[in-house]
Amino acid sequence: MDVIAPHRPQSLPERDPSTLLNYFQFKVHHTKLDFTVDWEKKILHGKANIALETLEDVESVILDSSYLDVKSAAVDGKNAAFSFGERGILGSEFKIEAKIPKNTKFNVDLVWNTTDQCTALQFLEKDATDGKKEPYFFSQCQAIHARSLFPFFDTPAVKSSYSFSVELKLPALMSGRPASVDGNIYKFEQPIPIPSYLVAIASGDITKLPIGPRSHVYSEPSRVQACQHEFEHDMENFLQAAEKLVFPYEWDQYDALVLPLSFPYGGMENPNATFVTPTLISGDRENVDVVAHELAHSWSGNLVTNCSWEHFWLNEGWTVYLERRIQGAIHGEATRHFSAIIGWSDLENSIKAMGDSAERYSTLVQDLKDRSDPDDAFSTVPYEKGSNLLFLIERTVGGKEVFDPFIPHYFNKFKYSSLDTYQFMDTLYAFFKDHKEKLDLIDWELWLYKPGMPPVKPDFDTTLVDQVYNLADRWIYATRNNDDLTKLFKPSDIEGFTANQSVVFLETMSSFNKLDNFKWKDFRGALHVLDQVYHAYATSSNAEVLFRWFALQVGGENRRFYDQLGEWLGTVGRMKFARPGYRLLASVDYDLAVSYFKKFESRYHPICRAMVKKDLNL
Numbered sequence: 001m002d003v004i005a006p007h008r009p010q011s012l013p014e015r016d017p018s019t020l021l022n023y024f025q026f027k028v029h030h031t032k033l034d035f036t037v038d039w040e041k042k043i044l045h046g047k048a049n050i051a052l053e054t055l056e057d058v059e060s061v062i063l064d065s066s067y068l069d070v071k072s073a074a075v076d077g078k079n080a081a082f083s084f085g086e087r088g089i090l091g092s093e094f095k096i097e098a099k100i101p102k103n104t105k106f107n108v109d110l111v112w113n114t115t116d117q118c119t120a121l122q123f124l125e126k127d128a129t130d131g132k133k134e135p136y137f138f139s140q141c142q143a144i145h146a147r148s149l150f151p152f153f154d155t156p157a158v159k160s161s162y163s164f165s166v167e168l169k170l171p172a173l174m175s176g177r178p179a180s181v182d183g184n185i186y187k188f189e190q191p192i193p194i195p196s197y198l199v200a201i202a203s204g205d206i207t208k209l210p211i212g213p214r215s216h217v218y219s220e221p222s223r224v225q226a227c228q229h230e231f232e233h234d235m236e237n238f239l240q241a242a243e244k245l246v247f248p249y250e251w252d253q254y255d256a257l258v259l260p261l262s263f264p265y266g267g268m269e270n271p272n273a274t275f276v277t278p279t280l281i282s283g284d285r286e287n288v289d290v291v292a293h294e295l296a297h298s299w300s301g302n303l304v305t306n307c308s309w310e311h312f313w314l315n316e317g318w319t320v321y322l323e324r325r326i327q328g329a330i331h332g333e334a335t336r337h338f339s340a341i342i343g344w345s346d347l348e349n350s351i352k353a354m355g356d357s358a359e360r361y362s363t364l365v366q367d368l369k370d371r372s373d374p375d376d377a378f379s380t381v382p383y384e385k386g387s388n389l390l391f392l393i394e395r396t397v398g399g400k401e402v403f404d405p406f407i408p409h410y411f412n413k414f415k416y417s418s419l420d421t422y423q424f425m426d427t428l429y430a431f432f433k434d435h436k437e438k439l440d441l442i443d444w445e446l447w448l449y450k451p452g453m454p455p456v457k458p459d460f461d462t463t464l465v466d467q468v469y470n471l472a473d474r475w476i477y478a479t480r481n482n483d484d485l486t487k488l489f490k491p492s493d494i495e496g497f498t499a500n501q502s503v504v505f506l507e508t509m510s511s512f513n514k515l516d517n518f519k520w521k522d523f524r525g526a527l528h529v530l531d532q533v534y535h536a537y538a539t540s541s542n543a544e545v546l547f548r549w550f551a552l553q554v555g556g557e558n559r560r561f562y563d564q565l566g567e568w569l570g571t572v573g574r575m576k577f578a579r580p581g582y583r584l585l586a587s588v589d590y591d592l593a594v595s596y597f598k599k600f601e602s603r604y605h606p607i608c609r610a611m612v613k614k615d616l617n618l
């Protein structure tokens, strides 16, 4: 079999183009990272000891670095000469002179400071925290920011076990098992080999409460109880559902840290310490799917890892697939499908929003060989096209019963290592050799390498969306008919909806805007009635709901909501809301969007700030 032969590289896994180094010449046995913190200068002082082995004769060790101020390098205890290459999008090559023959074990010791240009860290002044008592800092290394925290083989193809320590006056968390606290020194052990993008650190006025027999939530003291309430109901159920699907959780504890508002993602699967956005804390336990997602990464991503960001779908597509299987195991198949329906429409919207760049960025396997920034390629595509491909494979081989044994097989085969799409394909075809004809029916070339929507839309179970679509249809029909809306609709229409059903309702309402002969701005009266009857939306504590509410009202050019949206944007640093939020506001009032952005800019994470600036052409 080789349905994707033309794309196959000479040796597997394919080389990572998003790194500057000769990583494939080495094996990393263990890494010690020690940090101290300079809160004044907002930098970390770092020391590393990396235990390496050569796989070939080498002339030098080249590590990734980005805006690092390296003080010294030593090889096996002897000072070694080092130099930096010219800076580019991927950082600067950091070269240590070391002539070492094949199959030799050796140690590299490094001493460095991060700088104020570090893209992996954000330092927050006291005032930017909830409690306003202590400063805070945290890291976000995925995709290629680890190189601005420590010099390393910053590629998901290289894994190492770690011993971490950090000395500081506030509690700290790192992506390992808490090992000891000795005065101001916090130590963590990560015995499972992990790639550099999973190295994480955070510190501030944080405290913890249990959310399950092997889980805690950490946050600032003022909201830790709310965080516990949000997650304690589901955490252990998620863990057990995932273990049943794959195999036992190998990381010991699963803890989550709820960060300040500037955390730019929904969640980040840092091992033993998932980082999440405070926008999950809505009081209704309706954003826990993000925790199921980050937990699922404990297998897909953290044990079995994409070997480069070109094969990112192996991390995220698998994770979304597992996340929905977890939800399905707990709440039933209809819930799984409901989530997939939302995902499908996200995918449609995101590919549409790409415009001309969809040609490049909407393929499942990405091409980053021009050494562009993997953050620029980030989109819903690897998540939704990827999970839909796995769902299609599941149906093609004969459903869950036939597909499910493949899950532990695949995760066992590749755990502690990193792979590419070709290896995934080989493993799939080998496992299902009796179903080859069926698998051959899948148009792999189209799924993996062609831009645009997936070729097949699954026959989703619409039980949970039907009533939502119904209500939306009634609204649009009555609005077009100029019926008396106040008589036709009542607050109770939406009272039984889950937050996610409300999300779908509001998105469906917004989607009518794209119909040829209908624009909400021509029916502002209807938007006004909607606000009166379903007032609960305007005051929702659920960020997902509130955001869709703004999208509908502001998208319909209902001016009353422009400032509400602007002010709300000052409270959400999660890019999922901040980026489309500013784009939405700019689409109706560019100057207003810019003035709100200027007002709140300092609250955002550097990654988010840069992205919104790009979006607003600033």
Ligand code: BES
Pocket: 142, 143, 265, 266, 267, 268, 269, 289, 290, 293, 294, 297, 316, 378, 383, 576
């Ligand atoms: N690993 C990602 C976050 C990420 C991806 C950070 C690429 C930097 C570069 C994480 O697991 C994720 O996918 N988070 C989602 C939530 C999820 C429920 C889809 C997010 O942040 O919205």
Ligand code: ZN
Pocket: 293, 297, 315, 316, 319
């Ligand atoms: Zn993810």
